[in-house]
Amino acid sequence: MRLTIFGATGRTGEHLVRQALAARHEVTAVVRGQHALADHPRLRVIKADVMNPNDIETAIRSADAVLDTIGSRDKGPTTVATDAALAITKAMASVGVRRLILISNSARIAGPGDDWCTRFVVKPLILRPLLRHSLDDMAAAEQATRDTELDWTIVRAPQLTDRPAKGSYRTAVDRNVTFGIRISREDLATCLLELAADPRSIHHHINVAG
Template sequence: MRLTVFGATGRTGGLLVRQALAAGHEVTAVVRGQHALAEHPRLRVVTADVMNPNDIATAIRGTDAVLDTIGSRDKGPTSVATDAALAITKAMASVSVRRLILISNSARIAGPGDDWFTRFVVKPLILRALLRHSLDDMAGAEQATRDTALDWTIVRAPQLTDSPSKGSYRTAVERNVTFGIRISRDDLATCLLDLAGDPGSIHRHINVAS
């Protein structure tokens, strides 16, 4: 496949680029400036302002799937993920590219699949308070994605770790993964690549965990 990765220099995005190239895909990595991505014959690096749809349209044109791994590291109010999703989806529509994979977070979704303590204590009373700004931003990015006519899949992940890949992951459709409290970034990247080629995941919220 021909893939365009946003957030390609982040900890998850960098692993995603590496795995995609190893799997034989052609990758366009969108970066803001200086980067440490190694040269590769199937890698194209595009420097662009991700918040400007006109600036990123060239990076998207002709691709089979776009993977948005952008998130904010700020602890205060932020709209980075939402603004990026709005720009990316607008650019995709302008160049007639339909497939989009968006990374989100499962911490704000307390419901089926969660054990009682996680559903009624951990998520609503602890995580919601600690992560409220980033979770609100992720909610905005999700809504911006759902409001489009694109072939989107929203992937909700729990706590991300830098642990070595386990070589496997669990998913649940439209519900949380039972006892799914964390996943390695490497395994998350594998899941994202798998879903990019899975038409059955279109217009679905896929929760993933180890």
């Protein structure tokens, strides 16, 4: 496939680029400035302002799928994920590319699939207050994505770690993964690539965990 990856130099994005190239996909990595991505015959690196739809159209044009791994590391109020999602979806609609994978977070949604403690204590009383700014941003990014006519899949992940890949992961469609506490970024990248090629995940929220 021809893949365009936003957030390609982030800790998840780097795994995603490496795995995509190893799987023989053609990759366009969108970066803001200096980067450490190694040269590769199937890798194209484009420097662009992701918040400007006109600036990223070239990176998206002719892609089979676009993967948005952008998030904010700020602890205060932020709209980074929302602004990126709005720009990316607008650019995709403009150039006629439909397939989008958006990374989000599962901490905000307490409901089916969660064990009792996670559903009624951990998420509402601990994680939501602690992560409220980033979770609000991701919620708005999700809504911006759902409001489009694109073939979107929203992937909700738990705590991300830099541990080595387990080589396996669990998913649940439109519900939480029971005891889905964490997942390695490497395993998440594997999941994202598999979902990009799976039309059954279109217009679904896929929760993933290790």
